[in-house]
Amino acid sequence: MLSRRALFSGQHGALIRPPWTSEISIRNACTGCGDCVAACPEAILFSGPANTPVVSFESGECSFCEACVEACTEPVFDLGEPAWKIRAEISDSCILKVGVSCRLCTDICEVEALVFDLSQRPVGAVSVNRDLCNGCGACVAACTFSAISITEPQHD
Numbered sequence: 001m002l003s004r005r006a007l008f009s010g011q012h013g014a015l016i017r018p019p020w021t022s023e024i025s026i027r028n029a030c031t032g033c034g035d036c037v038a039a040c041p042e043a044i045l046f047s048g049p050a051n052t053p054v055v056s057f058e059s060g061e062c063s064f065c066e067a068c069v070e071a072c073t074e075p076v077f078d079l080g081e082p083a084w085k086i087r088a089e090i091s092d093s094c095i096l097k098v099g100v101s102c103r104l105c106t107d108i109c110e111v112e113a114l115v116f117d118l119s120q121r122p123v124g125a126v127s128v129n130r131d132l133c134n135g136c137g138a139c140v141a142a143c144t145f146s147a148i149s150i151t152e153p154q155h156d
């Protein structure tokens, strides 16, 4: 069973915060009122440390509806910035790596950021185009083998 922190964390352990926010903006301005958590129609926001909002993609994805932004009366969100730098990452748990066919994640990615390479034998391989991925998290729950996580970029 995942720990509560692991549930809301990317692969490298950092909490995933709501779109258009940062650890710094939350630390500086979030009152922990919970209004963004209640407003999220996808129910992917939860109350984390000191009631500040954290994201879990275990049962849903971000639709970028901006309901959380509209609900917040404090200067936590900044629509002038990209929603996220987080991106999908595929682990060695991907079932393709043991020769079993699967297209669960590629079929669900609306921006076609999950690239299927049929030339890889015997059943193909999936990789993430990090320039196309918007961090929506839809592929996380789609993968029944828990092979996809959401991570912060490592070099920018």
Ligand code: SF4
Residues within 6 Å of the ligand: 018, 019, 039, 040, 041, 042, 043, 044, 045, 061, 062, 063, 064, 065, 066, 067, 068, 069
């Ligand atoms: S943009 Fe919409 S779906 Fe995404 S976290 Fe905010 S309220 Fe939820």
Ligand code: SF4
Residues within 6 Å of the ligand: 029, 030, 031, 032, 033, 034, 035, 036, 037, 051, 052, 053, 071, 072, 073, 074, 076
């Ligand atoms: S609505 Fe704003 S102040 Fe309230 S918990 Fe969410 S981010 Fe914090």
Ligand code: SF4
Residues within 6 Å of the ligand: 087, 088, 108, 109, 110, 111, 112, 113, 114, 128, 132, 133, 134, 135, 136, 137, 138, 139, 140
């Ligand atoms: S996080 Fe969203 S955009 Fe990125 S690969 Fe997964 S489904 Fe596609």
